[in-house]
Amino acid sequence: xxxxxxxxxxxxxxxxxxxxxxxxxxxxxxxxxxxxxxxxxxxxxxxxxxxxxxxxxxxxxxxxxxxxxxxxxxxxxxxxxxxxxxxxxxxxxxxxxxxxxxxxxxxxxxxxxxxxxxxxxxxxxxxxxxxxxxxxxxxxxxxxxxxxxxxxxxxxxxxxxxxxxxxxxxxxxxxxxxxxxxxxxxxxxxxxxxxxxxxxxxxxxxxxxxxxxxxxxxxxxxxxxxxxxxxxxxxxxxxxxxxxxxxxxxxxxxxxxxxxxxxxxxxxxxxxxxxxxxxxxxxxxxxxxxxxxxxxxxxxxxxxxxxxxxxxxxxxxxxxxxxxxxxxxxxxxxxxxxxxxxxxxxxxxxxxxxxxxxxxxxxxxxxxxxxx
Amino acid sequence: xxxxxxxxxxxxxxxxxxxxxxxxxxxxxxxxxxxxxxxxxxxxxxxxxxxxxxxxxxxxxxxxxxxxxxxxxxxxxxxxxxxxxxxxxxxxxxxxxxxxxxxxxxxxxxxxxxxxxxxxxxxxxxxxxxxxxxxxxxxxxxxxxxxxxxxxxxxxxxxxxxxxxxx
Numbered sequence: 001x002x003x004x005x006x007x008x009x010x011x012x013x014x015x016x017x018x019x020x021x022x023x024x025x026x027x028x029x030x031x032x033x034x035x036x037x038x039x040x041x042x043x044x045x046x047x048x049x050x051x052x053x054x055x056x057x058x059x060x061x062x063x064x065x066x067x068x069x070x071x072x073x074x075x076x077x078x079x080x081x082x083x084x085x086x087x088x089x090x091x092x093x094x095x096x097x098x099x100x101x102x103x104x105x106x107x108x109x110x111x112x113x114x115x116x117x118x119x120x121x122x123x124x125x126x127x128x129x130x131x132x133x134x135x136x137x138x139x140x141x142x143x144x145x146x147x148x149x150x151x152x153x154x155x156x157x158x159x160x161x162x163x164x165x166x167x168x169x170x171x172x173x174x175x176x177x178x179x180x181x182x183x184x185x186x187x188x189x190x191x192x193x194x195x196x197x198x199x200x201x202x203x204x205x206x207x208x209x210x211x212x213x214x215x216x217x218x219x220x221x222x223x224x225x226x227x228x229x230x231x232x233x234x235x236x237x238x239x240x241x242x243x244x245x246x247x248x249x250x251x252x253x254x255x256x257x258x259x260x261x262x263x264x265x266x267x268x269x270x271x272x273x274x275x276x277x278x279x280x281x282x283x284x285x286x287x288x289x290x291x292x293x294x295x296x297x298x299x300x301x302x303x304x305x306x307x308x309x310x311x312x313x314x315x316x317x318x319x320x321x322x323x324x325x326x327x328x329x330x331x332x333x334x335x336x337x338x339x340x341x342x343x344x345x346x347x348x349x350x351x352x353x354x355x356x357x358x359x360x361x362x363x364x365x366x367x368x369x370x371x372x
Numbered sequence: 373x374x375x376x377x378x379x380x381x382x383x384x385x386x387x388x389x390x391x392x393x394x395x396x397x398x399x400x401x402x403x404x405x406x407x408x409x410x411x412x413x414x415x416x417x418x419x420x421x422x423x424x425x426x427x428x429x430x431x432x433x434x435x436x437x438x439x440x441x442x443x444x445x446x447x448x449x450x451x452x453x454x455x456x457x458x459x460x461x462x463x464x465x466x467x468x469x470x471x472x473x474x475x476x477x478x479x480x481x482x483x484x485x486x487x488x489x490x491x492x493x494x495x496x497x498x499x500x501x502x503x504x505x506x507x508x509x510x511x512x513x514x515x516x517x518x519x520x521x522x523x524x525x526x527x528x529x530x531x532x533x534x535x536x537x538x539x
Contacts, residue, residue, distance in 0.1 A: 005433070005463050005534075005535065008462065010431070010437075010462055010463050010464060011461055011462065012406065012408075012439065012460070012461040013406065013458075013459075014404065014406045014441045014457065014458035015456070015457045015458070016402060016404050016443055016454060016455070016456050016457075017453075017454070017457075018451045018452065018453060018454040018455070018520075019451065019452045019453040020401050020402075020447070020449065021449055024453075025400065025401075025402075027402055027404055028404065029405060029458075030404070030405065030406065031405070031407060031408075032405065033403040033404065033442075033444075034400075034403070034405070035399060035400050035403045035404075035446065036398070036399065036400055037398050037400040038398070045406040045407065045408050045439070046408075047408060047429070047431055048431070049431055049432070049463055050431055050432050052432035082537070083537060084433075084537070085432065085433050085537065141537075142537035142538075143536075143537030143538040144537075188430075214427075214429035214430040215429055216429055219430055221430065221432050223432065
């Protein structure tokens with residue numbers, strides 16, 4: 001059932017049946033008192049359901065989204081729900097000036113660029129560059145929700161740096177396809193602050209207060225809740241998300257994690273006599289344990305290790321995860337990821353960028369040198 | 373003819389029968405008024421909750437509306453076998469337990485035809501029968517137990533809540 005009750009006439013008419021002087025009579029009600037019998041001689045008791053504007057923005061992230069220093073197109077997710085009684089459009093804006101909604105560590109990056117908002121508008125869940133291109137929420141039914149993403153590029157930053165972001169939704173006129181005009185005042189003296197929406201394409205001035213006497217006609221009533229996030233930083237600095245202003249906001253955050261790649265290097269001495277004495281001619285077997293932690297896949301993961309001074313590489317000694325490698329340049333055949341270039345052992349775990357190394361993966365690399 | 377039996381059988385059949393019985397509008401011995409007021413709850417200076425009722429000029433989902441139906445005998449003769457019906461308005465949900473009326477029996481209907489006490493009504497949903505709840509009521513009926521004397525004025529009432537999205 002499509003529910004869009006704003007402007008509806010809500011009406012009822014009572015009926016009474018009774019015996020009077022031997023006759024059974026029927027009579028309808030009216031708001032002022034009907035004194036005529038018979039069907040159709042009463043009048044409805046009726047009033048208008050006013051337009052309630054009520055909606056909320058809430059982040060879908062339960063903790064800061066873990067990102068890498070300098071990572072591009074990082075995504076925070078929000079739900080926008082229309083709790084009013086009319087179909088509405090919603091303008092969307094993102095900014096980067098809020099506190100970390102998840103507590104520690106404190107927000108430290110306020111320079112995200114670009115900082116864009118896109119609405120889930122394709123068939124594939126999650127943000128996709130190609131599919132999710134809408135910059136405002138169009139024709140959101142009462143009781144329905146839309147998913148909104150903030151997309152940003154992280155600058156280079158140290159581990160633990162936090163960029164908090166806030167999504168602000170501003171109610172706009174619904175009823176026809178396309179971006180509706182912002183509704184910046186109701187009929188009870190409430191106004192919306194100014195804002196910048198649709199990734200900079202739509203600039204909305206602050207509303208002008210209109211307070212009309214309550215009437216039987218259709219009125220607009222702002223009843224959006226207050227929130228914890230800042231909502232407006234245009235003119236007067238940071239302003240807390242206030243109730244009944246046609247806007248609602250919520251925050252999420254990106255947190256830069258430390259390097260997700262760890263390398264543990266050990267060496268074993270294999271002397272010519274079968275002992276472990278590092279004399280000339282003994283073999284040093286180096287072992288590199290590489291692991292990827294965290295929640296983000298790693299691209300272009302290449303491990304290089306320079307042969308120590310006063311040693312000589314043992315040709316053909318590179319082993320990756322128990323698979324012998326050649327010294328020749330990579331063949332990208334899914335087997336041979338390693339080479340020796342005369343000075344360095346190089347292992348390309350991403351195979352020339354063709355695979356992402358997912359968190360939780362471990363690699364074991366070993367190679368041998370002899371002591372000169 | 374037993375009017376009471378007819379009415380409890382079906383409101384619409386009773387209406388049809390009466391329509392044929394009194395085709396022409398005539399001055400009625402009763403004045404029937406149906407007034408809607410919005411309930412407003414406020415906190416007074418002492419911090420107490422105060423309930424008041426105002427004209428329903430600004431009404432939004434979640435608001436509670438009080439309907440008061442007043443019936444006054446403006447004739448010189450008693451009126452008997454009184455039965456009042458009022459449909460639950462569109463966009464509205466009956467508030468459980470709110471139908472009031474002294475010396476009346478309150479009945480409900482989920483289909484506009486069969487009326488019964490609240491705990492004796494059922495609805496069929498997805499092929500299974502379940503007890504009806506306030507959300508299911510479409511018509512409220514008051515069967516008035518005593519005659520209304522000349523000049524006497526009585527009232528019955530009920531409350532609704534304006535539906536929210538998804539209701």
